[in-house]
Structure formats: C-alpha cells, structure tokens
Amino acid sequence: xxxxxxxxxxxxxxxxxxxxxxxxxxxxxxxxxxxxxxxxxxxxxxxxxxxxxxxxxxxxxxxxxxxxxxxxxxxxxxxxxxxxxxxxxxxxxxxxxxxxxxxxxx
Amino acid sequence: xxxxxxxxxxxxxxxxxxxxxxxxxxxxxxxxxxxxxxxxxxxxxxxxxxxxxxxxxxxxxxxxxxxxxxxxxxxxxxxxxxxxxxxxxxxxxxxxxxxxxxxxxxxxxxxxxxxxxxxxxxxxxxxxxxxxxxxxxxxxxxxxxxxxxxxxxxxxxxxxxxxxxxxxxxxxxxxxxxxxxxxxxxxxxxxxxxxxxxxxxxxxxxxxxxxxxxxxxxxxxxxxxxxxxxxxxxxxxxxxxxxxxxxxxxxxxxxxxxxxxxxxxxxxxxxxxxxxxxxxxxxxxxxxxxxxxxxxxxxxxxxxxxxxxxxxxxxxxxxxxxxxxxxxxxxxxxxxxxxxxxxxxxxxxxxxxxxxxxxxxxxxxxxxxxxxxxxxxxxxxxxxxxxxxxxxxxxxxxxxxxxxxxxxxxxxxxxx
Ligand code: HEM
Ligand code: FES
Numbered sequence: 001x002x003x004x005x006x007x008x009x010x011x012x013x014x015x016x017x018x019x020x021x022x023x024x025x026x027x028x029x030x031x032x033x034x035x036x037x038x039x040x041x042x043x044x045x046x047x048x049x050x051x052x053x054x055x056x057x058x059x060x061x062x063x064x065x066x067x068x069x070x071x072x073x074x075x076x077x078x079x080x081x082x083x084x085x086x087x088x089x090x091x092x093x094x095x096x097x098x099x100x101x102x103x104x105x106x
Numbered sequence: 107x108x109x110x111x112x113x114x115x116x117x118x119x120x121x122x123x124x125x126x127x128x129x130x131x132x133x134x135x136x137x138x139x140x141x142x143x144x145x146x147x148x149x150x151x152x153x154x155x156x157x158x159x160x161x162x163x164x165x166x167x168x169x170x171x172x173x174x175x176x177x178x179x180x181x182x183x184x185x186x187x188x189x190x191x192x193x194x195x196x197x198x199x200x201x202x203x204x205x206x207x208x209x210x211x212x213x214x215x216x217x218x219x220x221x222x223x224x225x226x227x228x229x230x231x232x233x234x235x236x237x238x239x240x241x242x243x244x245x246x247x248x249x250x251x252x253x254x255x256x257x258x259x260x261x262x263x264x265x266x267x268x269x270x271x272x273x274x275x276x277x278x279x280x281x282x283x284x285x286x287x288x289x290x291x292x293x294x295x296x297x298x299x300x301x302x303x304x305x306x307x308x309x310x311x312x313x314x315x316x317x318x319x320x321x322x323x324x325x326x327x328x329x330x331x332x333x334x335x336x337x338x339x340x341x342x343x344x345x346x347x348x349x350x351x352x353x354x355x356x357x358x359x360x361x362x363x364x365x366x367x368x369x370x371x372x373x374x375x376x377x378x379x380x381x382x383x384x385x386x387x388x389x390x391x392x393x394x395x396x397x398x399x400x401x402x403x404x405x406x407x408x409x410x411x412x413x414x415x416x417x418x419x420x421x422x423x424x425x426x427x428x429x430x431x432x433x434x435x436x437x438x439x440x441x442x443x444x445x446x447x448x449x450x451x452x453x454x455x456x457x458x459x460x461x462x463x464x465x466x467x468x469x470x471x472x473x474x475x476x477x478x479x480x481x482x483x484x485x486x487x488x489x490x491x492x493x494x495x496x497x498x499x500x501x502x503x504x505x506x507x508x509x510x511x512x513x514x515x516x517x518x519x520x521x522x
Contacts, residue, residue, distance in 0.1 A: 039460040043174050045467035048460075067178065070469050073215055076226040104227040106476050 002095035006051075008035050009103045018090045024099060025049040025086035035101035042086035047071040048106065049085045050078070051099040061088050061097070077102045115139040119146045127151075128159045129166060129435070130194055132293065135409060136506040141450075144168055144438035153424040161194045161508070164412075164431040165424070168438040170445030170463065172422050176413065176434050177468035179421075183413035183432055185470060186210050187353075193509045194412050194433050195293075198303065203310075205353030207361070207470060217354070218473065220340030221333060224272060225477050229331050233271065237481055240267045241488045250522030253499055257516050260485075261370040268481060269362050274332035275320065286313045287363040290356045291510050313359075314352045321351070333358055365407040366478045368512040370485060371502075372405030373397075375516060376452040378498040383454045391490045397454035398482045403462035404452045409437040409511045411466055436463040437511060496520050 001017040004027055008014070018027030028036040028049075040046035044067050053061050058081060064072060068087050072078050085099065119127075119142035127143065134140040147154050147168045154166045167176050176183055187208035190196045206217035223229065244263050248254070266280040273283075289309035292299045300306045317334065324330070325338040337343045337354065346354070377384040387393050413432045418425065426432060440463050441449040447456075465472035472478075489496070500517035 037460060039465075040174065040467050041458070041461050043178065043467065045174055045178055046471060070211065070215065074218060074222055074469070076222055104230070104476070106225060106227075 002090050002092055002097070004090065004094070005096075005098040006033055006035075007098065007100045008033075009101050020091050022090050023086045024051065024088040024090060024094075024097070025084075027090060028085065035105070036085060037105040038086060040086075044068055044071060044084060044087055047075050047084060050075050050102050050105060051083055051085045052079055052102065053081050053083050053088075054098040054100070055081055057094070057097050060093055075102070076106055077104070113139075116142045119143045124151050124154070125157065127154070128156050129438075130156070130159045130161055130164065130433075130508050132506045132508045135508060135511055136504045138504060140437065141441070144435060144441065148438060148442055153422045155424070162196070162431065164194060164433050165426060166438075167422075167432065167434045168442075170439040170442040173434045173436065173439040173463055174467050176421070176432065177466060177470070179419075180210065180413075180469055182415055182417050182419045184210050184416045185214070185411075185413060189414035189416075189429075190412070190431060192411050192413075194410060194431070195509070196431075203353035203356060204347075204350045205357040207357050208353075211469065214469065216342035220343045221336055221358070221473060223331065223336060224333055225473060230477060230480060232331075233268075233477070234480060234484065236271050237268055238484050238488070240264065240271075241484050245488055245492055248520060250520050253517050253519050255515050256374050256496075256498075256518045257367070257371050257513055260374075261367040261513075264370060264481065264485065265363050265367045268366070269359065272333050272358075272362065273317075273320070274330070274334065279316075282313075282316070283359055284363060284367075285309070286356075287359045290360050291364060291507065293507065310352055310356070313355060314348060317351070317355055318348075361472070362474050362477075364510045364512055365474075366481055368407040368510070369402050369405050369478065369482055371513040371516050372407075373401040373482065373486070374496060374518065375498060375502055375513065376401065376404055380452045383452060384495070387454055387486075388490065388494070391487065393454050394483055394486045394490075396456060396459045397486065398479050399459040399462065400452065400454055400456055401482060402464045402478070403440050403446075403459070406437040406440050406462075406464050406511055408464070409507075409509060410435045411470070434463075434466075436466070439463045493520055 001019055004016055004018050006014045006028055014033055016027055016031050025038050029038050037048035039048045068084050072082050129143045152169045157163050167173050185192050185208050187202045187204055191208040206214050262284055266284045269283050270277050270280040286309055288299050289306055294300050294302050320334045321338050324335040329335055329339045410433050415426045415428055415430045417428050443449050465475040497519050499519045502513050503515035505512040505514055
C-alpha cells in the first residue's frame with residue numbers, strides 16, 4: 001500500500017498507509033488526522049482539505065483543475081504548491097508522497 | 107394575538123397535488139411547520155417546479171447531494187443581482203444592490219479576495235480575545251431568577267458587538283448595525299420594521315452616509331485589519347461606486363448578523379429541547395467542538411440561496427430553462443436522511459458534524475464560517491463556566507421570512 005506522509009503545521013509527522021484509489025484527503029480523515037477538515041466530503045466544494053505538496057512531488061500529483069483552482073483562489077493561506085487533497089487520488093506512483101498542512105483550514 | 111388555526115400539516119403535505127405544493131410561504135417558517143412539506147418533496151419530487159407563489163414561479167432543489175451539485179454549477183446557475191440575485195424574492199430592478207455574494211466570476215472572485223484577510227488565521231486569533239472579553243461582560247450582567255429574552259440580551263448584543271469590532275466602529279453605535287441588518291432582510295408590511303421600499307432605501311442611505319465618513323478617514327490612513335480599511339485599500343474594491351459600497355456593506359452586515367444571532371438563539375433552544383444532550387455537554391464541555399457545527403446545521407440560519415439559470419440545462423432529470431429561478435433549500439438538505447443520519451435529532455457528538463449545508467458550498471461558501479463557529483464556541487465555553495443550566499421557560503417566536511430562518515423571542519430564566 002502506498003504510504004503518504006502528512007506533516008501538521010506544528011511539525012508533527014504522520015506516516016500513513018493509504019489504499020490506492022482513495023484520495024489523500026480520505027487517507028487523513030480515515031485515520032482521524034487533525035488539520036484536514038474536509039467539510040464537503042470530497043466534492044471540491046469547500047477548500048478545507050487544503051495541503052501543500054512537497055515541490056519534488058508536484059509533477060506526479062499534477063496541477064489543480066478549474067473548479068479546484070477557483071476554490072483555492074480563496075484559501076487565505078494558498079501557495080503555488082497548494083492542492084485540495086480530495087482531488088489527489090492515491091496510486092502506487094505516489095508512494096512516499098509528503099504533504100504539509102496549513103495553519104488552519106477555512 | 108390571533109390564535110393559530112390548528113392545521114394538520116402532515117396531512118396537507120401528503121395530500122396536496124405535487125404541482126400545487128408551494129414551500130415558499132413565509133408562514134411555514136414562522137409557524138415552524140415546514141418539515142413535512144420538504145420531506146414530501148425530497149421523496150416525490152427532489153427537483154420540483156412550483157408555477158405559482160407569492161414570489162412567482164421557481165424550482166426547488168431539496169436533497170443534500172443535488173444542492174452540492176447545484177452549488178458547483180455556478181456557470182449555468184448565476185448569482186448575479188441583475189438577474190434577481192440570491193434570494194427567492196426578486197427586488198424591483200432599480201433597487202437591486204450590487205454585492206459580491208450576488209456576482210459571478212471574475213468580479214466576485216476579485217472582491218471576495220479583498221475581504222478574505224479578515225478571517226486569516228492570525229486575524230481570527232486576535233479577534234478571539236476581543237470576543238471573549240465581550241462575551242464575559244454580557245454574561246456577567248444577566249439577571250438571575252428572572253425571565254428575559256435571550257435573543258435580545260445575548261444573541262443580538264453579542265453579534266452586533268462582534269460586527270462593530272470587525273468594522274472597527276465605536277461600540278456605542280453597535281445597535282445601528284442590527285437596525286440596518288433588520289431593514290435589509292425585512293418583508294415590507296404595515297407595522298413592520300419597514301412598511302415599504304422607500305423606508306428601506308432611507309435606512310440604507312443613512313448607513314451609507316455613516317460608513318462613508320469612516321471610509322474617508324481610513325482611505326487616507328495606513329491599511330488596518332478592519333473591513334472598511336480593507337475595502338478602501340484593496341485594488342478590487344477601492345474604486346467602488348457608492349451603490350456597490352452600499353451593497354457590500356449590506357452583505358457584510360447581514361452576513362455576519364442574523365445568521366450568527368440565530369445560531370446563538372437556536373443553540374439555547376435545542377439544548378432545552380434535548381435535555382439528554384444538555385446533560386452530555388455539562389458532563390463533558392470538550393463536546394463544544396462538535397456541538398457548534400451541529401447547532402449551525404440544526405438551525406440552518408438561511409433557509410435557502412437562490413440562483414438563476416443562464417441557459418437551458420438538464421439537472422437531475424429535470425429540464426430547467428434559461429431565466430428560471432432555482433432555489434437551493436439548505437433547510438431541507440440538512441434534514442436529508444440519505445446524507446445525514448437521524449437528521450431530525452440534535453446530537454452534539456456527531457462523527458462528521460461539519461458536513462452540513464448551512465454555509466453553502468462552492469465559490470460562494472461563507473467567508474465567515476470559522477469566525478461564526480469561533481463566536482459560538484467562546485460563548486458556550488463561558489456559559490458552562492458560569493451557569494449550571496439556563497432554562498427556556500416559554501414558547502419561542504419566529505421570524506416571518508422565507509430567507510432568514512430565525513427566532514425573535516426566546517424567554518429564558520437562569521436559576522440562581
Ligand atoms: C452561522 C453563521 C453564518 C451562516 C449560517 C452563514 C451562511 C452563509 C451562506 C449560506 C452563504 C452563501 C453560500 C453560497 O451561496 O453557497 C454565505 C456567504 C457569505 N457570508 Fe456567511 N454565514 C454566517 C456567518 C457569517 C459571518 C460571521 C460573516 C462575516 C463576515 C459572513 C460573511 C459572508 C460573506 C461575505 C458571504 C459571501 C461569500 C461569497 O459570495 O463569496 N457570514 N454565508
Ligand atoms: S473536501 Fe471539500 S474541497 Fe476537498
């Protein structure tokens with residue numbers, strides 16, 4: 001199973017095995033990880049599953065689609081490597097992915 | 107007052123022909139009898155056309171999933187004020203106010219970004235101290251062993267005080283804010299807060315004059331983290347016309363006012379309606395965290411948001427035509443048992459309490475959502491520190507409105 005590393009804003013790291021086909025958001029929520037709220041449950045409609053993708057991984061995770069980009073546009077803490085984690089599907093190619101969590105979800 | 111005629115709403119809702127069902131009557135919300143009508147629509151006609159109502163013809167979207175999809179379809183479902191805006195009630199063409207909640211991209215996006223910093227994590231942390239101090243003051247002044255209106259003494263006091271802080275205006279002017287907010291949302295009627303549109307416009311003109319003075323002082327000063335200064339300095343908003351300034355003021359005042367007010371009142375009512383939940387809370391105050399979003403779901407402070415179709419579309423099997431009015435009933439989606447377990451129960455420790463529709467979804471999702479939650483959280487933390495229980499001692503009175511789902515009177519008593 002691919003393993004994903006989530007780094008909380010405080011620096012605490014969580015290495016989690018996430019089944020392929022789940023989203024990076026679901027990996028966090030299934031394991032009750034603090035720092036990802038996912039209010040809309042993965043519909044790309046709330047922007048409370050915001051993460052920063054380790055720049056080394058950006059080529060593999062891809063870039064935001066149109067709806068995702070408009071939601072990210074409003075996240076107070078968005079950066080060029082921001083993604084909505086419900087829109088990143090876990091695959092073998094993402095084994096070892098690292099994402100950092102923002103100070104707060106909004 | 108006029109004695110209510112006892113009607114069997116479950117019976118009426120079940121037997122009215124579908125094409126005659128009209129869920130927009132404000133009396134359904136004032137009398138708190140809307141439940142069976144929406145239950146029927148969710149079951150028999152989840153996307154439903156009503157040809158005749160006091161607001162004209164409209165479509166209703168009533169299930170949780172369909173509402174989320176409608177929110178995402180902002181390209182065909184427009185919020186633009188020139189098409190009618192975001193509430194079921196069309197305003198007269200010449201009285202429509204431009205504001206970013208009633209705009210589509212790209213203008214919406216630019217203006218929203220101008221005020222977004224008010225809720226950035228750093229700013230929220232600063233606001234927390236100020237709000238807590240006000241909450242303590244308000245609670246410490248409450249009478250004991252005496253019946254009083256919770257809405258007036260706590261819900262309104264606290265929300266206008268917070269808004270005055272967001273705008274950075276003198277606290278003694280705070281009640282002006284609730285007055286303007288009430289004028290903005292009231293249905294004109296004899297004896298009401300406004301009797302006609304001219305009175306509404308007069309109140310708005312007074313509001314504009316008040317805020318223009320603040321604007322003029324702040325536009326020439328260093329940028330500060332209050333809403334007026336943000337609007338005066340952001341490139342997307344600094345050249346707004348007076349009407350656009352007026353519109354955005356109404357948005358920020360109404361947005362942050364009735365909604366939070368009615369969540370504060372609702373929370374008190376629900377804990378009294380579900381005493382076992384109140385007991386759970388007293389035993390474990392940490393449950394405030396999950397109770398707050400549950401209060402906001404259960405109250406659903408805005409019953410709906412409206413859109414206007416800009417093209418013919420097929421939506422969930424129905425043909426919606428360009429120009430049609432489309433109403434997303436949050437109040438119904440929040441009671442949809444295919445999305446939320448036991449939705450008619452108020453449960454303060456639900457597993458995923460933030461999965462509700464009260465803040466909307468998509469590009470217009472509420473700017474103030476975490477701020478509103480923070481206010482409720484602080485309030486309940488301070489209530490639990492002070493009072494063993496607060497009792498609702500009489501029936502509540504509700505707002506006559508299809509849009510603002512609210513409570514005007516909630517008699518309570520603090521045993522002491
Ligand atoms: C419990 C309290 C609140 C509720 C239930 C609520 C509800 C809503 C809803 C339903 C929307 C429209 C969402 C949509 O169309 O998809 C909205 C938008 C908005 N709300 Fe709130 N709100 C609350 C508190 C606040 C507060 C405290 C503020 C303060 C600043 C605020 C400011 C706004 C603004 C500016 C918008 C427009 C966003 C846009 O169009 O992009 N709200 N709110
Ligand atoms: S969970 Fe809502 S946008 Fe990702």
